[in-house]
Amino acid sequence: MSISYNALTGALAAQAALNTSSQNIANLQTKGYTRQGVLLAAVQPDAGSKLPGNGVQISALLRFSDSYKTQQLWRANSDLGSHTQTQPYLTQMERVMNDSLSSISAGVDQFFKALNAAGVDPTSTPLRQQVVTAAGAMSQHVNSIYNVTANQLISIQQQRDAILPQINSTLAGIASLNQQITAVGAMGTNTSALVDKRDQLIDGLANQVALEVNDNPDGSRSVSLKGGQPLVVGNLAGSMSFDTTSGAPVLTLAFANTQFKLDDTKVGGQLGGLSDYSTNTLKPLQQSIADLANQLASKVNTQLAAGFDANGNPGGPLLVYNPASATGLLETTPGIQAADLAFSSDGTPGDSANLQQLIGIKNQTVNLTSIGTVLLGDADTQLVGKLGIDSANNQSLLNTATTIRQQAEDDWKSTSAVNSDEEAINLVEYQNMYQANMKVISVANTLFDATLQMFG
Numbered sequence: 001m002s003i004s005y006n007a008l009t010g011a012l013a014a015q016a017a018l019n020t021s022s023q024n025i026a027n028l029q030t031k032g033y034t035r036q037g038v039l040l041a042a043v044q045p046d047a048g049s050k051l052p053g054n055g056v057q058i059s060a061l062l063r064f065s066d067s068y069k070t071q072q073l074w075r076a077n078s079d080l081g082s083h084t085q086t087q088p089y090l091t092q093m094e095r096v097m098n099d100s101l102s103s104i105s106a107g108v109d110q111f112f113k114a115l116n117a118a119g120v121d122p123t124s125t126p127l128r129q130q131v132v133t134a135a136g137a138m139s140q141h142v143n144s145i146y147n148v149t150a151n152q153l154i155s156i157q158q159q160r161d162a163i164l165p166q167i168n169s170t171l172a173g174i175a176s177l178n179q180q181i182t183a184v185g186a187m188g189t190n191t192s193a194l195v196d197k198r199d200q201l202i203d204g205l206a207n208q209v210a211l212e213v214n215d216n217p218d219g220s221r222s223v224s225l226k227g228g229q230p231l232v233v234g235n236l237a238g239s240m241s242f243d244t245t246s247g248a249p250v251l252t253l254a255f256a257n258t259q260f261k262l263d264d265t266k267v268g269g270q271l272g273g274l275s276d277y278s279t280n281t282l283k284p285l286q287q288s289i290a291d292l293a294n295q296l297a298s299k300v301n302t303q304l305a306a307g308f309d310a311n312g313n314p315g316g317p318l319l320v321y322n323p324a325s326a327t328g329l330l331e332t333t334p335g336i337q338a339a340d341l342a343f344s345s346d347g348t349p350g351d352s353a354n355l356q357q358l359i360g361i362k363n364q365t366v367n368l369t370s371i372g373t374v375l376l377g378d379a380d381t382q383l384v385g386k387l388g389i390d391s392a393n394n395q396s397l398l399n400t401a402t403t404i405r406q407q408a409e410d411d412w413k414s415t416s417a418v419n420s421d422e423e424a425i426n427l428v429e430y431q432n433m434y435q436a437n438m439k440v441i442s443v444a445n446t447l448f449d450a451t452l453q454m455f456g
Contacts, residue, residue: 002051002054003440003443003444003447004440004441004444004445004448005054005055006053006054006055006056006440007055007437007438007440007441007444008055008437008441009043009054009055009056009057010055010056010433010434010436010437010440011434011437011438011441013038013040013056013057013058013433014430014431014433014434014437015434016038016058017037017038017040017426017430017433018427018430018431018434020036020037020038020061021423021426021427021430022427023036024036024418024423025418025420025423025427027418028418028420031200032196032197032199032200032203033196033417033418034063034064034065034192034195034196034199034416035064035416035417035418035419036061036062036063036064036190036192037061037062037064038058038060038061038062039058039059039060039061039062040056040057040058040059041056041057041058041059042055042056043055043056043057061190061192063192063195064415064416065195065415065416066412066415066416067215069408069411069412069415069416070199070412071213072408072411072412073203073405073408073409073411073412074202074203074206074211074213075206075210075408076401076404076405076407076408077203077206077207077269077405078206078207078209078210078211078268078269079268079397079401079404079405080207080398080401080402080404080405081206081207081208081268081269081270081273082210082268082269082270082272082273082276082401083273083394083397083398083401084270084273084398084401085159085270085273085274085277086273086274086276086277086394087391087394087395087398089152089155089156089277089282090277090281090387090390090391090394090395091391092148092152093148093149093152093282093285093387093391094384094387094388094391096144096145096148097145097380097383097384097387098384098388102141102144102145103141103145103380103384104138104141104142104145104289104292104379104380104383105380105381105384106141107137107138107139107140107141107142108138108141108296108362108376108377108379108380109377110134110137110138111131111134111135111137111138112359112361112362112377113134114127114130114131114133114134114135115131115134115355115358115359116359117130118130118131118341118343118352118355119352119355119356119359122343122344122350122351122352122355123310123349123350125338125339126338128310128338128339128341128343129338131338131341132318132332132336132337132338132341135318135319135332136331136332138330139319139328139330139331139332142289142292142293142329142330143327143328143329143330143331145289146286146289146290146293146329147327149282149285149286149289150286152282153278153282153283153286156274156275156277156278156282157249157278159274160242160264160271160274160275161242163208163270163271163274164240164241164242164271166208167205167208167209167240167271168237168239168240170201170204170205170208171205171223171231171232171237171238171239172237173201174198174201174202174205174221174223174232174237175232175234175235175236175237176235177194177197177198177201178198178219178220178221178232178234178235179220179234179235180194181194181195181198181219181220182218182219182220182234182235185218185219186218191219195219198221202221202223205223205231206269207269207270208269208270208271209225209267209268209269209270209271209272210225210226210267210268210269210272211223211224211225211226211231212224212225212226212228216234220234220235222234225253225262225267226266226267226268227262227266227267229253229255229260229262230255230256231253231255233256236255236256238253238254238255238256239253239254239255240252240253240254240262241254243261250264251263251264251267251271251275264279265279265280281387281390284369284370285370285383285387287369287370288368288369288370288371288383289329289383290323290329291366291367291368291369292366292368292376292379292380293321293329293330294321294323295366295367295376296319296330296361296366296376297317297319297320297321297330298321299361299364299376300317300318300319300358300361301317301318301319303354303357303358303361304316304317304318304341304342304354304358305317305342306342306345306354306357307342307343307344307345307353307354307355307357308342308344308345308346308347308354309339309340309341309342309343309344310338310339310340310341310343310349311339312347314342315340315341315342315354316333316336316340316342317333318332318333318336318341319331319332319333320332320333320334342354343355343358345357361376362375362376362377363375363376363377364376366379368382368383370383370386371383371386
């Protein structure tokens with residue numbers, strides 16, 4: 001009976017291998033699917049037996065996965081998520097601030113150009129009115145750029161608020177799959193499909209925050225932030241949220257009745273990239289625009305107060321700085337007229353000494369939060385230059401992250417992805433193995449029948 005039994009085990013093993021290849025081919029285009037295979041091992045003969053052996057058995061169902069390559073895939077996705085989310089905001093801000101018609105520089109230049117033109121005839125009402133008009137246009141330029149920064153801050157917060165429910169849902173999904181994999185694996189059932197699903201969830205999570213992932217002996221995976229704060233342990237999942245009780249939103253992680261306060265600029269991924277841009281680029285830029293508006297208004301108004309208007313009265317303010325306004329950070333004084341401009345230093349009609357002092361303000365310095373002390377006339381150019389450097393640096397990092405992610409995917413595929421040519425070869429080989437073993441069974445039956453006929 002050993003010849004029949006050996007052939008039967010060979011046929012069954014070949015059939016299992018054919019089933020595995022068919023599963024691989026069926027999932028040729030399934031995203032995240034990890035190819036499988038069977039590991040065959042010879043069955044040793046019984047003790048004291050002179051027989052060659054007891055056939056073949058499937059000692060393991062293989063899942064072709066390299067943990068190092070998978071970890072690299074997730075790390076690359078975190079960097080990619082961070083720079084991908086940041087770049088659109090940088091690009092928009094750079095284009096708006098660098099526009100030759102609507103930039104702050106254009107407004108400031110037009111204002112001082114109007115002051116210079118008024119120097120030709122300080123008593124000219126049209127030239128004076130042109131200064132008032134240019135001051136209003138300059139204010140609109142400042143407000144327009146400032147409003148873009150305010151709108152970006154709102155958009156970023158909305159985007160961060162939308163990411164957190166996705167993160168929490170993914171954490172719960174990973175914990176649930178951990179539980180299923182542990183239970184199913186304990187019964188000896190193949191868990192490859194469940195592990196693939198869990199890996200897909202982890203990959204998506206890695207795009208949102210930077211992770212550390214550890215494998216456990218029971219088949220589960222523990223997931224934590226780069227800082228070590230736990231996100232998933234076994235079937236327990238954490239939950240992330242923004243705490244606004246203190247005013248500014250603070251990112252917190254709740255895990256097993258423990259609260260962790262997180263630095264949202266350092267959590268990596270989409271969430272970290274958005275927070276880092278908001279905190280370290282956008283808010284300083286916004287404050288610098290407010291600084292410029294404030295100091296410009298103060299310098300102009302202080303100089304006007306030192307002179308006299310067309311009627312010989314002490315000069316009044318031309319610009320109003322209002323940091324509390326949502327749309328009017330900088331405005332012209334309501335109701336101001338051309339005759340109210342204090343161009344004269346002594347009240348004499350036609351005197352332009354104070355006007356010359358106003359023109360000289362462009363070469364005075366201002367102190368801005370993000371770039372320090374610069375000439376007022378160069379302030380916006382310096383802000384745009386810094387923003388351009390930040391944008392170019394992020395774009396370079398984005399290109400690098402894209403390349404690394406693609407390389408990581410290629411490395412993963414070289415081990416785990418299904419190769420149609422390889423599976424086609426496997427099909428032929430295992431088919432031949434199955435047919436050969438069935439032929440052995442046929443020969444064994446023939447021999448058995450011949451033996452019976454001898455005693456018939």
